[in-house]
Amino acid sequence: MLSAKQYKSGVKPIWCPGCGHFAVLNAITKAFAALEQAPEDAVLVSGIGCSSRLPAYINSYGFHGVHGRALPVAAGLKVARPDLNVIAMGGDGDGFSIGGNHFLHASRRNVDIVYIVMDNEVYGMTKGQASPTTPASWEHSKLTPHGPEVRPFQPCAIALASGASFIARGYSGDPNGLAHMLFEAVQHPGFAFIQVLSQCPTFCPEQKQWKETVHLEEVCTDDPVKAAAFLHGDDGLSKGIFYRQPRPTWPVEHPDTQPTNLRKSFEI
Amino acid sequence: MLSAKQYKSGVKPIWCPGCGHFAVLNAITKAFAALEQAPEDAVLVSGIGCSSRLPAYINSYGFHGVHGRALPVAAGLKVARPDLNVIAMGGDGDGFSIGGNHFLHASRRNVDIVYIVMDNEVYGMTKGQASPTTPASWEHSKLTPHGPEVRPFQPCAIALASGASFIARGYSGDPNGLAHMLFEAVQHPGFAFIQVLSQCPTFCPEQKQWKETVHLEEVCTDDPVKAAAFLHGDDGLSKGIFYRQPRPTWPVEHPDTQPTNLRKSFEI
Amino acid sequence: MSAGADKKDSPLWLDRAVFLAHSVALEQEAADRMHELAETMAVHNNPALHELLSSLAAHSDSHALDMKALCRNETLPRFKAWEYSWPDDESPEIFHYSSVHYLMSAEDALQSALEVEQSAETFYRDIADNATNPAIKQLAEQFATEEQEHARSIANRLSALKAGFQNDLSKDPDQTDFDPPHTPE
Amino acid sequence: MNNLTIAMVGSGGTGVVTAGEMLLRAAAKLGLYGVLRKTFGPQIRGGESAAIVRLGSEIVTNLSGSVDLLLVLDWSNFQRFADEIPVTESTILIEDKAAGKYPANLPQPQQTLTLDFLGLAKTLGSGHSNLALLGYVTGWLGCTAEITELAIRHRLQKHPQETIELAITVALGGTQLQLEQPIPLKPVLPLPTHASGVNNEQNLWVANGNQLTGLGALEAGIRFVAAYPITPASDVLEWIAGEIESVGGHLVQAEDELAAVNMAIGAGFGGVPAMTATSGPGMALMSEAMGLAVASETPLVVVDVMRGGPSTGIPTKNEQSDFNLAVYGLHGDAPHVVLSSLSISDCHFTAGWAAEIASERQSLVIVLSDQFLGQSSQIMPPTASTGFSANTEQAILAQGEAGEPAPYFRYLDTDSGISPLALPGQPDGMFTADGLEHNAAAIPSPKAADHQQQLAKRLRKLDSLVESPHWAEVHGQGSLLLICWGSLYQVSLEAQTQLRAKGIDISVMGIRLLSPLPLEKIKQAMGQARQTLVIEQNQQGQFAHYLGSFDSQGLGPDQLSFHQYCRPGPALFSPVEIVAQVEKLIDTGMSSC
Amino acid sequence: MNNLTIAMVGSGGTGVVTAGEMLLRAAAKLGLYGVLRKTFGPQIRGGESAAIVRLGSEIVTNLSGSVDLLLVLDWSNFQRFADEIPVTESTILIEDKAAGKYPANLPQPQQTLTLDFLGLAKTLGSGHSNLALLGYVTGWLGCTAEITELAIRHRLQKHPQETIELAITVALGGTQLQLEQPIPLKPVLPLPTHASGVNNEQNLWVANGNQLTGLGALEAGIRFVAAYPITPASDVLEWIAGEIESVGGHLVQAEDELAAVNMAIGAGFGGVPAMTATSGPGMALMSEAMGLAVASETPLVVVDVMRGGPSTGIPTKNEQSDFNLAVYGLHGDAPHVVLSSLSISDCHFTAGWAAEIASERQSLVIVLSDQFLGQSSQIMPPTASTGFSANTEQAILAQGEAGEPAPYFRYLDTDSGISPLALPGQPDGMFTADGLEHNAAAIPSPKAADHQQQLAKRLRKLDSLVESPHWAEVHGQGSLLLICWGSLYQVSLEAQTQLRAKGIDISVMGIRLLSPLPLEKIKQAMGQARQTLVIEQNQQGQFAHYLGSFDSQGLGPDQLSFHQYCRPGPALFSPVEIVAQVEKLIDTGMSSC
């Protein structure tokens, strides 16, 4: 049995002091400790971004791929190697902007993986441009001088509409609560999505407020209609497990599949 | 004033007899007639698929792009040329599989275009593989011999969660109703999404049943919570305008923008 | 979405111009749809069906012309496509898309043509039965009779065709599809 | 004449392609060899179509470029196929009475016979003139009623019993008609010695290149396939989908090509040999992730069944114009392997080799197949087992001091360039694979020394591939060397035979290993020939430019000197076309492109 | 010595990069020329960083590759910059007392001075030793207090007044210190004749290549830009975002590069000149859509600010390794234009030219810039107006019979290869643009004749570009021709000067038009030289291979004979490195790569 600390790889994070991603790192180590995760049997798969640097900091296998593609890499890996605990992760830019399509299809395909999005409502790595979750009026990026002027992306509502079977929102100010969600998510059969409000003090110092505004909502339901009503009215700052409804995971195994002679069909 | 018929280009559709896409073609010509659309001021933008062949059949400008990218082409065109009536269109494969990400972001960006998806729950053009909207147990594609075994994509629920401000579902068996929706959609400011149940008699002969099972639902609301509750319980065979809530379109114009000397900022 | 569902105050029974506008549209749409299907068969290189459907379309054209001639001196209201009061989603004399298939035979085509003529007849008959305006009533009766006539002539063609099958087997009893789909893009 | 090209042309729903498939199978049962090429109008189904069947007493791998026997059920829209079915004066034409008007601008064939296939079918209670035509041809070929029947039964196995019986009746009616009104041509096709008709059928296969690509991949151990449909690659994926579960693997239909290629990378990272198949537009989308496979050193096989380009282009026709994208289409310096399949049956071999290389070298391997190879069916002897095996070798992790695991260097700079690879699940091998530049320990690094080490290592690990005996097929000996790749190889071999008949000996080289290019071997062969002609099916001479780019820039004695001939699709290359180019080069010393 | 390289190195939060920016501006106000290069550790912010400022009395466009004056506020992690800041025995070192231990493996510099910048700052009530250092250096350079103050005020303009005042106080404290403990080196930098300090400042600009790319694009008429952030291209987009609305255009931040490029295509189809900017991974994703621009003949400009590859590679450093992707990375035969920017200021010219070509030829134009050009700031005279104009010429539609519009052939086969283009909104020009192969009337067609016509047309329309005088910059005359492209051009010019000082005359050619390649012009220049050396910054010699691929395969008299030198990033090329290669080639007749 390893302690949480023993799940750190020893590679030093490049993150800014105060970055919320540290909390996610700690939540993972704590959840792994609680799960008694064998380090060699977990794989952390990420895209590109500050958040996507996380896998290297954990004492397990990791795959730091290209921008936006953590989910397909993770799904391919899990389908090929169902014995592994596969956790995909990345940022809001990685997951909801360039990677949005995979998010939809991973939610509906329901391969048994966990997906953690460290949502700081900004592209940290590329110096603070607006991400899909940035408030419409946030004017701090030169790329969108009037603010993005676009309705922010609603990750949990979209996950629900797409068919995710486990939907939760955590907060970097509460790593223990997050560790607990992750503990549950890993054990949930199928695609489990956790949005983490993970502050970026460097580009969004206003996120310090989250400490006051994030609130726990004990609304967990297995009814999509109820969940939809909640999530479409939600202020985006509630935390909790919102929806949980296990359904068959992919791939469905077909036990009657017999080894066949691959060459048979060519015979005349 | 042109008659509906005069909006046909004279290029002969390659579609199979009985293909639902004919109905969409007719609905467009009827809506154009009602809108007294100047042919040179409309542009139909599509991706790749049987459905995406439509623009060439209409007497207006058209852009037959690559698979899955009708929406960004249409958005770029509309932002650059706000004087045009830009209608994006394509199939369920084009729009929800490879093009899924653009669907999300077009919904939230709210550029003033219409998007028609001719949803036949199949990839017609490539010979009948499962699309995102194919029923999980549909076993007629060699690529997914047990059926896709994946929960079908819910276009309207996803459009809503993504922020589309006009959401409707039409049916190819009802081209007049569809023409009406399109008439409304064109006049709706912002992104208007119409899913059309458009039968593919060639690969999904079972869709003939739609004639019996599609039903009108007069549930149109401007309340996202209500719409979400309806769409998350919906059987996918209701038709009607479900949601309509105009909100500011993109780009937001900033009238105070002054012509500046581009070179000024370089001076020391 | 059609307004025909609510029968009580159907404008078709009350307003002659509205009624005539429907009659013109009914014939025109029938002809347009038939041409479209005929063209489709041409594109699919099915000359037999192309010919048959074209001939049916030509008949519809002439019915439409007759109807327009009849209304030559009237000012008819202009309706948007969805503003007509059809009893169903589409005008009654139109081939529904789900009744069409590239493998359809001449018999199928004639059978459908017969059905839509009959549905047009029913449409007019219904108006004739319900209209209080005598002018409408009379016209509807007249049109119903004409549709009945069209239906009869198609029924004749159909039974001739069927008889022909019995005699020379010109109808293909074997609907096997030997034409596998392929992938143009 | 020991081979024969038969083209059948029909209209919407007449089913000539089905008849073509039955004809090929009947010929196979007769012990003949042959190739079937299908071609269609723009409609999804029900449009005009054509089947071109070339039969021979020895192996037939490609089309001849001419038509001996043209069978027409419908003349309308014949011009769609004019590029592919060249009617000449020597063509013999059999047309159905109901076929319509002979096209005005077509040359008059040698002989024409107008028969009433449709009438015959109708008499027998069917509308399927294609079956009457089939029986007419199989009868003429010498098929027994039993063979024709078996061919029909095989093709229609999923149809109701009456349909099958009626089909047989009509076909045999056609056979009967042939006795009364024979084709004015004798099918002088001696049966191949190894076969004697129906009893020996087990010895032959009917398969297309896409299926054989699938077979090669699965036999070599590919166990994960990610799929996004695209013409003409879909049937690689569809064939695999039907078989992969039976060998314990999985196929996932992905949401797009970006997902497909990244899924395959994920599986490959997990140590499960993985591939995807696509065509030009899809491979373009995969470019970024292919670079990731290169940088992270993850095994990956990508099959590109090429079609006409650019953009959506001509999706159903043949072209070899994705060469540039395959070889050069990645950003950064990204060495990887590019192979080409040299025949329909070679799709099997090349796919197997690709799978083996990818695993063995932890690298990206792109296989270029093409629409002709992929979608044409061939009668062939069963392909031999390739013996390739995609087994990713797992790192043996050293023990360090005091039983502690020694530090593991995932990207260790080794002599071979191949670094030890630990797989998830392996204790003490934990590392994070990375597309960011990294040092030997897999830690991100922007340092010049690390970058150069890793770049050099990734280049070097492919070097020894050029020593592989599989790098090319070389055939014959002559003063002219004809270099080609992909589906042109078989056409070139036939051109070689034709040239020999004219007294001209050439050697033909079909290159399977396009990148890294076995330059020394090519130079050696060029050195033995007086002239070299490079041919390919694209507009810009992509391969020839590539080959020329290895010229040591005119500075040394070993310059590459060659002529080239290239042209785009959609029309296939014919042996005669190549013969003409060779003769022209020999006569004038000049090539055409 | 008429130029001088100063490197400032600091740790988390010390702000040496800001000091470097102030130094550059102070130098500009002094009338000097210079270049500033910033370099960072892997941390997002607050990590160790370095600013390299090279100043001169004549235009300075690139770095020298050596450091005259090294100013260190913190030694820890100095090794991160070792590739870029080579300390030699002739380096003069000034270190802060608090800088920590001198790195063990560094050569001992000529002279070392240890000063208490931090102490000085603290005395003045600040923690910012970087400002003390700044004032120390500006004082030594000869800046008046006023100039130093202006430079600080400019950089800190958005900060509170007290911050600015304190900063000035600390800096002037540093200037004072310089009087007491001067740098043991004289800044022999004569002021340029055109300038005499602060009064003439309006005549000079400080700009980086990314901004100038934006300026060139907007001035030429680009009015739609689609953006997805990526290092090092983001600031092209960010600069444009701040300006484009004022000229009536729009910038859209897209969801990904696939959207960005397709949005730009949409705008281009609408007749609004459009572009996007990205780097390698993003351009790889754009490959499919770039093919669509080619096939549909839609004007499109794509700027690739290159970084180290493959895959995520080394995002913050320079490399020229996307050449292959830019030139060859499309599927099918897809002719398009590839340009390279030849200096920081040339980014302006080349972007303008790209915009003009794209509109005029209805084509895809890729501009290769790189991280050095894009992100280094330079003091320069204002760039002249380029005069380029991206005006899409609208088709003049012919009248047919009886006033009816004549049929319009969007893809008409013309002599120039450029077909008449109707724009949406234009009556009677209605057509559907298509990536499917089509005929002249824009109707889909798989026919060989149409395919060949359209392919040939699309190739031909670019032909005459090679006649443009802008194809390259050629400088000097000598028996050796040095060919390069991109940011290596300016470095090569400096090498040329150094060689001339050694009595060796060479000519330098910086190629701006990479594709279609002006082969005849290059051959002509090569013919005039005894030897040619091609240099580039990538592993595989991508451009050299490309150039070699045009060799007429040793068959004609016009073979291309050249030597090459290439190596990957991240280290920049230095003039000395090039000089060494040229000398080696002259001495031994051999090149290194």
Ligand SMILES: Cc1ncc(C[n+]2csc(CCOP(=O)(O)OP(=O)(O)O)c2C)c(N)n1
């Ligand atoms: C294909 C591609 N496009 C763009 C980039 C540049 N890029 C790197 S990280 C990033 C955004 C990261 O934002 P997010 O995922 O929210 O992570 P954060 O840094 O905020 O944790 C972008 C756009 C890239 N690396 N690759």
Ligand SMILES: Cc1ncc(C[n+]2csc(CCOP(=O)(O)OP(=O)(O)O)c2C)c(N)n1
């Ligand atoms: C990048 C790319 N991938 C795949 C394809 C192949 N392809 C062409 S159409 C199509 C699916 C079409 O399905 P849908 O959009 O539902 O249209 P339908 O034919 O059903 O109307 C696919 C996968 C392609 N052309 N380009």
Ligand code: SF4
């Ligand atoms: S920039 Fe923001 S997201 Fe990135 S490491 Fe710093 S605080 Fe974290």
Ligand code: SF4
């Ligand atoms: S295949 Fe299906 S979608 Fe395509 S044209 Fe035919 S019926 Fe329509």
Ligand SMILES: [Mg+2]
């Ligand atoms: Mg973020």
Ligand SMILES: [Mg+2]
């Ligand atoms: Mg579809």
